[in-house]
Amino acid sequence: xxxxxxxxxxxPVFEEAPVELRCNYSSSVSVYLFWYVQxxxxxxxxxxxxxxxxxxxxxxxxxxxxxNKSQTSFHLRKPSxxxxxxxxxxxxxxxxxxxxxxxxxxxxxxVKA
Amino acid sequence: xxxxxQSPRHEVTEMGQEVTLRCxxxxxxxxxxxxxxxxxxxxxxxxxxxxxxxxxxxxxxxxRFSAKMPNASFSTLKIQPSEPRDSAVYFxxxxxxxxxxxxxxxxxxxxxxL
Numbered sequence: 001x002x003x004x005x006x007x008x009x010x011x012p013v014f015e016e017a018p019v020e021l022r023c024n025y026s027s028s029v030s031v032y033l034f035w036y037v038q039x040x041x042x043x044x045x046x047x048x049x050x051x052x053x054x055x056x057x058x059x060x061x062x063x064x065x066x067x068n069k070s071q072t073s074f075h076l077r078k079p080s081x082x083x084x085x086x087x088x089x090x091x092x093x094x095x096x097x098x099x100x101x102x103x104x105x106x107x108x109x110x111v112k113a
Numbered sequence: 114x115x116x117x118x119q120s121p122r123h124e125v126t127e128m129g130q131e132v133t134l135r136c137x138x139x140x141x142x143x144x145x146x147x148x149x150x151x152x153x154x155x156x157x158x159x160x161x162x163x164x165x166x167x168x169x170x171x172x173x174x175x176x177r178f179s180a181k182m183p184n185a186s187f188s189t190l191k192i193q194p195s196e197p198r199d200s201a202v203y204f205x206x207x208x209x210x211x212x213x214x215x216x217x218x219x220x221x222x223x224x225x226x227l
Binding site for chain 2: 032034036041042043044045046049051090094096097098099100101103105106
């Protein structure tokens with residue numbers, strides 16, 4: 001079985017500041033890791049994913065996440081946020097051979113001008 | 114490519130009425146998931162199907178909830194009778210296969226039970 005813990009429920013940050021959204025997971029099997037983003041009145045969208053290989057993965061809009069196996073973490077970072085990054089971010093884990101994705105409780109990112 | 118399509122986008126009905134939510138997954142995807150999202154409980158997995166067969170319905174809250182997938186391109190989630198505590202946003206998602214494939218979500222149905 002897998003579980004996901006997102007350590008912050010809300011993160012307020014000023015525009016152009018860096019941000020880190022924290023995610024820890026636990027699993028008895030190897031996992032695939034994902035970050036999804038949800039904008040208001042929309043469904044979740046895939047932001048980035050770690051499957052294998054390089055532990056640093058990047059999205060097209062400047063976010064990156066680093067898989068740390070020893071710390072069982074997959075924190076999401078962006079060096080400079082924009083107002084448009086205001087959304088809820090979900091960390092998720094999927095065990096190898098499984099159908100189901102386990103989602104964290106979400107972190108609301110508020111970017112202030 | 115068309116994404117996951119859900120209908121209706123909004124539904125307002127009175128307590129006791131039957132509610133049917135509909136979902137068309139992405140063509141070629143063989144897994145389908147129904148979720149419920151509320152402020153209090155967050156995102157909850159209700160049920161999921163693989164190749165049109167229900168695999169795990171342990172998240173369905175009560176016998177008032179039922180879900181079907183008669184073919185690869187259509188699924189329904191039904192609530193009968195509905196209650197005010199069923200008010201939530203219901204999402205359908207689909208994916209291809211197991212392991213490393215992400216889920217693709219629809220835009221949800223916002224359900225209000227008066």
